[in-house]
Amino acid sequence: MHVAYSTSKGGVILMAKSLADALGPDGIPVNAVCPCTIETPLLRSTPDIAQAADGFRQRTPPRRPGQPSESGDAVAYLGSDLSRYVTGTALVVDGGLTSVIRHLLKTCASRTDRPHLPRRNPMNENNPSEAAKAIVRRNTEEVQGGGDFALFDELFADDFLDHTPQPGRSADKEGARRLYQVLREAFPDFHAVIHWQSADGDLVTTYKTYHGTHKGEFFGIAPTGKQISFETVDAMRVRDGKITEHWGVANLFSLMQQLGALPAAV
Template identity: 85%
Template structure:
């Protein structure tokens, strides 16, 4: 496989995860897309850095935001490593990190890097704007710009 086609194949795997698993709640596809030896280098608080921890996080997100989905703004790939910039959206209808449902619509940006080997996601590094999310849920005081 050439570097270009390997990169395109890796991007397709990551896109499927974003659209079908995270956005569609299809957890059968999760098992198909994630390697058993998956490692999350930036796990969320209280989550293990493995496949089980990632699945648990996805379940928590779907329970808190049943309409959880992402808009992928762009993806770049270098071989088997895919960087994705996206905005997540949802409606807060379930408990999230101890915050009771507010019914508020939320959105927050993330940048993820995922490695893909043999069609499976093997590693993840990510940065999410959770500060903005917590503000939208009323769990953190708004900034001066958002108070008016």
């Protein structure tokens, strides 16, 4: 919740700055007002909010919350001719709280008696789901899309099992390899656009759209030169850095329609 809240606040400030830059040549100023704790009925409506507000109040130099009229005065100033040369700014109306917090942070940063703990870097921490998603993405982009079959051997486990093999293909690693090769022979520019990925532990689900140009025989259909695309949702299990299982559903009906092998939908 705090991430979304803070992100929305930062987004409003950046939006104001961008609009100020875009509208400045037309003489239109754009600014943002950043109030802190303002005394309103909402502030006292929930005990948790009221307690937090009291904590903020104790940290501001005036030792009191702001009043609605004080925020309103700031807005009135920015809307008046007095601020005609003020644009692209974020006017902070917080009773000095921001300055106090900055001072506290600088003081804490300069202390020498703090225990030296290792700094956490979430990007470097062991995250099985993110690692699994990266492996599946490499398969989609570099093997299927780039034809790197040396990487295929590296990414797929020797005991790989496809739970939904295509007709005429075996459910093992060799069957998957041959399917990828057939697709690249039929569509030399075969590639996918990944719309989203979701991971539950070592199981990665991907929704993507494949694209390509029909320049080779495909399921007995002679090359047509047509641009094709079809959607796929698949799930891959990744264990010990290897893809071990696959389940997939592809819109091959649409593909065959595009190639003229089936009548187009009415």
